[in-house]
Amino acid sequence: MPDRRFQKAASPLPPRAADPAIPERLVEAASLSEWIACACGGDASVAHVRIAGDAVEGADFALLELSESRMEGCSYAGCDFDRAMVSDVAFAGCDFSNSTFSQANFTRCTFSSCKFTGADFLEAVFSRVEVRDSTFAYASLARGKLEDVSVVSTDFSQADLTELRQRRVRFDDVRFVGTSFFRTSLDGVDLSSCQLADIVLSDAMGELRGCSMDLFQAAGIARRLGVNIKD
Template structure:
């Protein structure tokens, strides 16, 4: 038996309550970080650094720690940041295509105009993170935890967002075309301003319980349930 509409609305309202996004704390004075120092930083904590225009590929930065930092216009494609810890860090205009962030942690971080195509964030933790104008298509977010995340004008097309844990997530004008939400509970998520097409769900489509959709999105999903939608 379907849940009463008022029960679903109550569940959505409770889950959709927002928390104020806490932005990174960046010192006025930052120390310039060169590529050689970053490559030799294994096991060291980077504090109050400004990394600009770095070009590095296929490097191992696993378990890197950075705090109160800025990365701007850096090309770090295919690098391994598995288990890295980023706190109060700004990423702007960076290319992390096909990079690995598996098990990494981001706390009070912002990504703006970054390319993260095919990047892997499996089992990563996002807490108080803002994503704006970023390309995350074909990324892997399996079992990733998002707590207090805002995504605006981002492309998640073809991304694998299965078995994620989502809390206090705000979405606006994002693309979710062919995205997999298999076994990801979307309760309290508002997709009404987003492009949502051909998403992958379980057979029961239980993932979308308590999700807010516009009429066109709801009609497309209803057709997958065998419902005939009158025009």
């Protein structure tokens, strides 16, 4: 009798589209830090701006409120975005490597060709978010929450997704190599188009119950369970 844990499940509901509400006319801002200091009088509440080419390292943006804006080609390596509230923002070609986003909240946001290598999203929440052509290698989303999230052509190698909660999540052509799904339920998630290698699971592999895989992926998991696969 086949192992029911790896049978193809019924198609789950697709994620809701991000559809960020961004005005056509935005104010050009050369620097996020300067905009907060000058235009906002030090109040970290930013809206209706387009920031392009900004570059800063190790800056403190904790409790930032960013909404209805665009960020393009910016670099914020090693910055502090803890408990930031980000809504209706489109990010393109931005680098947030080694930055922290602990307990941050992202709503109706898109990320295109962005880099989050080594970033820390401990207990962060993503709602109606779309990610494409990006990298979260060595990042941590431990104890976070994904709801209505679509991820396409993105690298999660060596990422920590421990105890991640998910609902209506779509992964398409995503690289999970050495990724930890420890105590993360993948029920309803289709992994058949993704690369899976050396993923971290609990001994019973209960994280995979209810997910969908192709035959090659399922065979690899079966071997980890000690099942001999015959040609």
